[in-house]
Amino acid sequence: MSENDLIPNPSPDELTKLRQRVAELENAEKRYLNLFENAGDAILIVDPVTFTIVDANANAARRFGYSKDELKRLQIADIEIPQDTHQSNSGFVWESFASGVILYECYYRRKDGSLMAVEVSRSYVVAGGQTLQQNVVRDITARKEMQAALHESEERLRSTFESLDDFVVVLDKTGLILDYHIAPHSGGFGLQVEIFKGRPYWELLPAEVSAMLDDHIQSLMDSGVVQEFDYSITEPPNQVMWFNVKISLRSDSEGGFAGVTIVFRDITERRDAEQQRLAYSLERERVKLLGDFITNVSHEFKTPLSVIMTKIYLMEKTMMNEKEIEKLRIIQEQVTYINHLISAMLMMSRLNTDSEFAFEPFELSGLVREVVVTAHQLAATRQQSIKLNLQQDSFIVLGKKEDVHHALYNLIENALLFSPNEATITVNILSKGNYVLLEIIDPGIGLSKEDVQFIFDPFYRVDKARTARKAGLGLSIAKKIIEIHKGAIEVTSTLGKGSTFAVYLPQINH
Ligand code: ADP
Numbered sequence: 001m002s003e004n005d006l007i008p009n010p011s012p013d014e015l016t017k018l019r020q021r022v023a024e025l026e027n028a029e030k031r032y033l034n035l036f037e038n039a040g041d042a043i044l045i046v047d048p049v050t051f052t053i054v055d056a057n058a059n060a061a062r063r064f065g066y067s068k069d070e071l072k073r074l075q076i077a078d079i080e081i082p083q084d085t086h087q088s089n090s091g092f093v094w095e096s097f098a099s100g101v102i103l104y105e106c107y108y109r110r111k112d113g114s115l116m117a118v119e120v121s122r123s124y125v126v127a128g129g130q131t132l133q134q135n136v137v138r139d140i141t142a143r144k145e146m147q148a149a150l151h152e153s154e155e156r157l158r159s160t161f162e163s164l165d166d167f168v169v170v171l172d173k174t175g176l177i178l179d180y181h182i183a184p185h186s187g188g189f190g191l192q193v194e195i196f197k198g199r200p201y202w203e204l205l206p207a208e209v210s211a212m213l214d215d216h217i218q219s220l221m222d223s224g225v226v227q228e229f230d231y232s233i234t235e236p237p238n239q240v241m242w243f244n245v246k247i248s249l250r251s252d253s254e255g256g257f258a259g260v261t262i263v264f265r266d267i268t269e270r271r272d273a274e275q276q277r278l279a280y281s282l283e284r285e286r287v288k289l290l291g292d293f294i295t296n297v298s299h300e301f302k303t304p305l306s307v308i309m310t311k312i313y314l315m316e317k318t319m320m321n322e323k324e325i326e327k328l329r330i331i332q333e334q335v336t337y338i339n340h341l342i343s344a345m346l347m348m349s350r351l352n353t354d355s356e357f358a359f360e361p362f363e364l365s366g367l368v369r370e371v372v373v374t375a376h377q378l379a380a381t382r383q384q385s386i387k388l389n390l391q392q393d394s395f396i397v398l399g400k401k402e403d404v405h406h407a408l409y410n411l412i413e414n415a416l417l418f419s420p421n422e423a424t425i426t427v428n429i430l431s432k433g434n435y436v437l438l439e440i441i442d443p444g445i446g447l448s449k450e451d452v453q454f455i456f457d458p459f460y461r462v463d464k465a466r467t468a469r470k471a472g473l474g475l476s477i478a479k480k481i482i483e484i485h486k487g488a489i490e491v492t493s494t495l496g497k498g499s500t501f502a503v504y505l506p507q508i509n510h
Contacts, residue, residue: 039136046076046133048124054132063139065111076135081107081115100124108137117144167264170250173257175200201262206233216247217260224249230267242271291353298342305342308335337471344473347406348458351480357400359485361508364395364404364436365429371405372427375412383422386412391430397505399485404505407478411440411501414474419444419498431507435487438503447493455491 010018036043042060044053056071064071064079102122107115121136161168161181170179177197202210209231216227227247234240244265252258312332319325372386379386397404415425419442428439447455447462454460456479461472482489486506493499 042137042139044071044076044135044137045125046135048131048133051075051077060137063110063116063137064108070111076133079108079110080120081109105140117141164263165265167266169201169262169264170259171201171262172259175202177201178259209233213245213247213262216245220247220249220260221257240268241266242268288353291349294345294349298346301338301342305335305339309339341471341473344471344477347477348473348480351403351477351484357484359398359400361396361398362401364397364438364505365390365393367401367405368408368427368429368438371408371412374409375416378413378416379425382416384416384419385424386416387424387426389426389428391428395429395431395436396508397436397485398508399505403481404485407481408438408440408503410474410478411503415440415442415444415499415501418442432504434507435504436507438505440501440503441498442500443498446495446497446499447491448495452491452493456489 036055036057039057039059042063043057044060045055046052047054053071053074053076056066056068058068061068061071066074100123103119104122105117105119108118109115117140119138119140121138123134123136124131125134126132164181165183166181167183168181169177172178177199179197201213204210205213212229212231216229219225220227228245230242230244232240232242244267246263246265248261250258250261309332312328312335316325316328316332319328368388372388375386412425412427416423419425423443426439426441428437428441430437430439451462455462456475458476459472460475461470479489482503482505488504490502490504491499492502
């Protein structure tokens with residue numbers, strides 16, 4: 001069919017119009033070609049029957065790394081990765097389908113094999129009487145990365161929010177709950193009703209707490225300064241719970257007021273600990289006052305007692321009568337007992353009130369030798385002997401030498417006193433892990449199971465008649481000294497067969 005068949009014998013007027021029409025069409029095509037070539041996106045024209053790429057713009061060639069001619073030899077399937085074969089593909093977006101444009105996200109494979117996240121806008125165009133598919137392909141790598149980063153940061157925020165041990169409430173401008181987190185196993189934060197989104201905060205909390213919140217939210221809005229306060233509630237039966245509350249402003253993307261965030265923290269344990277610390281320091285103060293009192297009174301006793309002792313000594317020298325001398329001896333014994341008691345009380349009071357002990361490293365076996373030498377005087381009067389076994393020459397411990405001397409002397413003295421004449425007492429010193437173990441073994445009268453339980457209690461004496469001149473404070477003082485040195489003391493005993501006192505002290509440089 002020729003042009004003449006369509007418009008037979010055109011008039012000059014019609015011919016001019018026709019020429020104008022042709023010129024317009026040519027212009028439109030030029031404009032299209034211009035747009036096609038210079039579009040910021042990649043454009044692929046595809047034959048919808050064979051799916052061959054029939055044309056591509058310069059950006060398509062540049063983006064996918066092919067020359068235009070190479071692209072024209074490919075089928076669309078060679079570069080477009082179908083939705084379901086790529087896991088992270090977000091799938092079809094159908095929104096514009098009705099208008100004849102299909103919009104979807106997928107991946108395009110470049111010539112070098114790398115993938116590019118893209119959004120394809122597919123439509124159909126008619127050119128030269130043929131319907132062709134026009135794929136406008138937009139690189140959305142940056143958008144995808146941003147979405148992933150946003151998602152990740154949201155996740156991070158949510159997991160932080162959810163791992164809090166607090167009760168966090170996010171309120172909107174009107175005081176309704178937008179979001180909340182209540183720590184699991186938190187004991188409910190004393191909430192009165194079950195919490196849920198969309199509810200006003202004042203329905204959740206006791207009226208007085210809600211009123212406090214109102215005041216603080218008002219001050220926060222006036223000043224912009226984060227508000228903080230503590231409050232307590234009493235849970236039945238009589239259990240007091242303490243909370244710390246922090247309220248801060250939330251702003252929207254334009255910096256305007258969006259609501260507030262309230263964080264409730266259960267501080268009951270902290271409060272209890274503070275209370276206990278206070279009670280403990282009051283108790284320490286009380287013990288110290290008592291200790292000072294005992295020390296003062298004891299010193300007051302000492303002077304008259306020493307005067308009495310001197311007088312007894314002088315009277316003894318001038319007296320010839322045996323009966324009177326015997327009476328004096330009884331007085332002397334009692335005064336000695338009171339002196340012993342006062343020294344023990346002074347020692348006990350010092351050990352209980354001294355908060356800082358000046359500890360120094362010292363060698364223990366040397367100290368034990370000194371104790372044994374001192375104890376020999378007593379042993380000699382009873383024809384007893386003391387056998388010392390050292391596993392090694394030197395054991396270094398940290399502590400106060402005189403106090404450890406005092407404790408060990410008491411143990412060895414007891415071993416001698418409660419063993420028969422001519423008995424042998426054994427003292428072993430050995431290493432036990434990080435400790436030095438001192439064993440004081442006697443073949444004496446031993447202790448019953450009952451006595452073993454109370455032996456370290458102050459004033460505990462098994463046979464009061466036999467130990468009339470002693471107060472029963474020696475072992476409790478010894479135990480206190482060893483414990484101050486971070487050690488331990490134990491006893492094993494068989495009635496009638498003897499006892500073993502074991503002392504553990506931490507070794508240094510071991
Ligand atoms: P004290 O200071 O009066 O000597 P201790 O506290 O040292 O008192 O001892 C308390 C009591 O424990 C003694 O009166 C005695 O009955 C008993 N006891 C202590 N050591 C031994 C021992 N090695 N064998 C048997 N009994 C002992």
